[in-house]
Amino acid sequence: MEFTTPVLNYTLLSPILILLGAALISVLVEAFVSKALRPITQLSITLGALVLALVQVWRIRNEQSLTAAMGSVIIDGPAVLMQASILIISIISVFLIADTEHFTALAASLPGSDEERQAVQSGNQVTEVYPLTLFAVSGMLLFPISSDLITLFVALEMLSLPLYLMAGLSRRRRLASQESALKYFLLGAFSSAFFLFGAAFLYGYSASVTFAGIRDAVVGSGGNDVFLLIGISFLSVGLLFKVGAVPFHAWSPDVYQGSPTPVTAFMAAATKVAAFGAMLRIYYTSFANAQWSWTPMLTVIAIVTMVFGSLVAIAQRDVKRMLAYSSIAHAGFLLTGVIALNKAGLEASIFYLFAYGIATVGGFAIVTLVRDAAGEVTDLNRWKGLGKRSPWVATAFAGFLLSFAGIPLTSGFIGKFSIFSAAYESGAKSVVIAGVLSSAIAAFFYIRVIVLMFFTDPVEDGTSVEIPSALTSLSVIFAMIVTIALGVFPAPVLNLISDLATFIR
């Protein structure tokens, strides 16, 4: 047997490599650096690595390569855009993660045990969330550039496993947090199994695990179509689970609620970009010619997802659960970009993902600020009169909600417009109509929160708004500026996207 030396293009892979290297260093820091220096060291390493990776992504933005890692990753315009979005979202999420108040002092201890109490009293805060974040981000960077099913699966696990752990790190309500982590893990494991099952069938169909090989088989239509159908459906289950589409959404409200809010922000925004990035690539390249076999399925799922998400969100009394259902509805809107299957659809999806991700981090950042003596207050009834007590915080939250609702002059509107027009262009009018109607339903519960904050008198129950730390303010301000700027003057970003957004195969 002949052995070929692997050839890697280190420049093109550098964003991922930087993060993995930093993650390893970060693990060592956790072990060897004194507890006083640990938080600041970890934060600097994490932010430094993310910024460096972003710079690298920017430098390779015009590169295209099929062979960066022996044919298992593709570097092209959409890859660069997705990676850049993930990194920017991660950076502003890390600003929130930096507030150690949200994380348990000793995750390994039993909730309520002496050990835990001791750790809290001695101020011995462990900071394992940073290496976990770095591992997760590197998995997310790999996910949308994978070009075969094996790499895709590795990336999926690489991004998921740290997230399962991060979900369980909450300082308050630790049992709920651990429950949500377990739930996320179990359901995630199921969906991984489905994913692998689908991958096996696709291999059976095309005798290849690479996207290009599957594409050739689909174009040549030589294989067994039943295998293809089973393969596509089961692979889709795995991917739809990650984006939280109905009926694979059940984990998301519980996990969003149980996780520490900074983790929720990171997970909600960055995972969605990564998962949709991978989904867009595989559907737009490998499965494009088998359009007839998956568009009806995805159309139904998209419609059900947006209608269900919007309707159920109305009934929520907890701000994190409400945002979870709203994110389900947004997953439905984003699926219309996959269904569109044209260049406009790809561009719109990338724009939407970025805009939505940034606004989501901003929204959750606000959630971290509203607290009482026992930690965050997520019960919406206690958000009454927030506009009176802290007008700026309430105004910023209202801005993010209006962007979610797709009101003009916010980024959400441009995103919605571009994604719906792409879907309409491809003939998927039913999705557009369902999308418009569920936007109307969704507007209702976003507005209800605005009413609560501005038009209801405050209740005196000790709820107060924390004075945001410098980093949290930075992340809210950045998110707000991006949300408004992309709504009022989106031309530069749209131009950049339309220059770069072409998949190579």
Add this chain to the structure above:
Amino acid sequence: MLNSLTLLMALPIIGSIVVALLPKTKETLAKQVALITTLIVAGATIAMAVNFQRDNVDLQFVEKYSWIPTFGINFAVGIDGLALVLILMSTVLAPIVVLAGWNEAHGGRWSVKVFYILILVLETMMIGVFAATDVFLFYVIFEAMLIPVYFLIGGYGTGQRSAAAVKFLIYSLFGGLLMLASIIGLYVMSGAQGGHTFDLQALSQLEMSSTTQNFLFLGFFIAFAIKAPLWPLHTWLPDAADSATPGTSVLLLGVLDKVGTFGMIRYCLTLFPDASKTFTPMILVLSVISIVYGAFLAIGQRDLKRLIAFTSISHFGFITMGIFAMTSQGQSGATLYMFNHGFSTAALFLVGGWMISRRGSSTIADFGGLQRVTPVMAWSFFLAGMSSLALPGMSSFVSEFLVLVGTFTRYPVHAVIATFGIVLAALYILIPVQKALHGPTTAGNENLSDLNLREKIAIAPVIAIIIALGFYPSPLLKVINPASAHVIAQMGFTDPAPTNGDK
């Protein structure tokens, strides 16, 4: 330089920035800045109207800047006679509203400053929504202007203000989203036929099947019918008018609702001429129902603000009927009606608002014999009422007459039924006039104060305009007529020949 619509739109925004920079305690200064800004804008608009070429049916004062080139979106503005009249009405009403409602911001949830910032931002949008010639720009302003109104009603209104604000917002958003679907349809079709664009002129040349046209038309029409509001989509209006401050109500009913009827002419008729013809019978029936239904409900109202709201529903029925009668008199009448309705509603709401704030009640039965106690206020209300019932000599008479004549030549049955609306109008105005102004002074009204100088200055121009245009409407009609004739000609209609009586 002075004839720039962009500049006109920028002025109120500049004013609002100045107000925002003022310290919170300087409330009077904020009001003065707002008043001066709106006066400058009104002056600039009048100057523009003077420079407007009346016989030219093309868009004038055209400006176009690239905004989002990826989607072919431009910041494009330009006005014809129709838009000019409505912009003129909006900018003239704005300083009157500011002056008349000098103290109405004090009962609000937020500071006086915020109130005037919202009003000024709203004024920019009111100009923009009528001036836009890019459908996307129009949509953006159409939706964005809901936000300041929402906060004006919910933040400064009375009674069930937040419920009313939400109802208003949800109704409007729902209609807006339907319109968005139609706009996306137009955009995609323009892409298939020579390149993506939102230019109104280019979109009106699109070829589309009649089914598509019907669906897209409905998207636009329902949005406008909610705005206008047409029966059965009107239920948000009485609540909103009931809760809003008088000044906000004037802007809401007088200006914002006109966006609906303006949109019907500018967008429904221009973009979908065939679909407009298809739906005309249905729309006319709805208009007639609105006229009669609004009038009957107005008669039954015990509350002054709700009464005015229902009279408006009746009046919007007239306007919609005039638009869809497809005759040039009908069109001209409808446009003139929009202008006149703005002023007569303003008079009713402002004087009504003063009565209510003095008496501390908006129930009509609480008033009585005001003519003796507060003669100026009573006479102002009387004149406003006469204008609302379209008494000859008042401006609304001219427009109502034109609408009926224009409708009669093509749809005599509708016109005849609508004429009953005039009879009912006499009832719904004269009954409250009699109850509130005449008769013995009822208890609690003896010590009401009459209008002060500020209030007199505010109401005088409104009444002057109503009476002047009642006797001499031709300056406005000269601007409106060419534009209306142009719309009708574009639709492929000619006015039916008058029937001779001796046949």
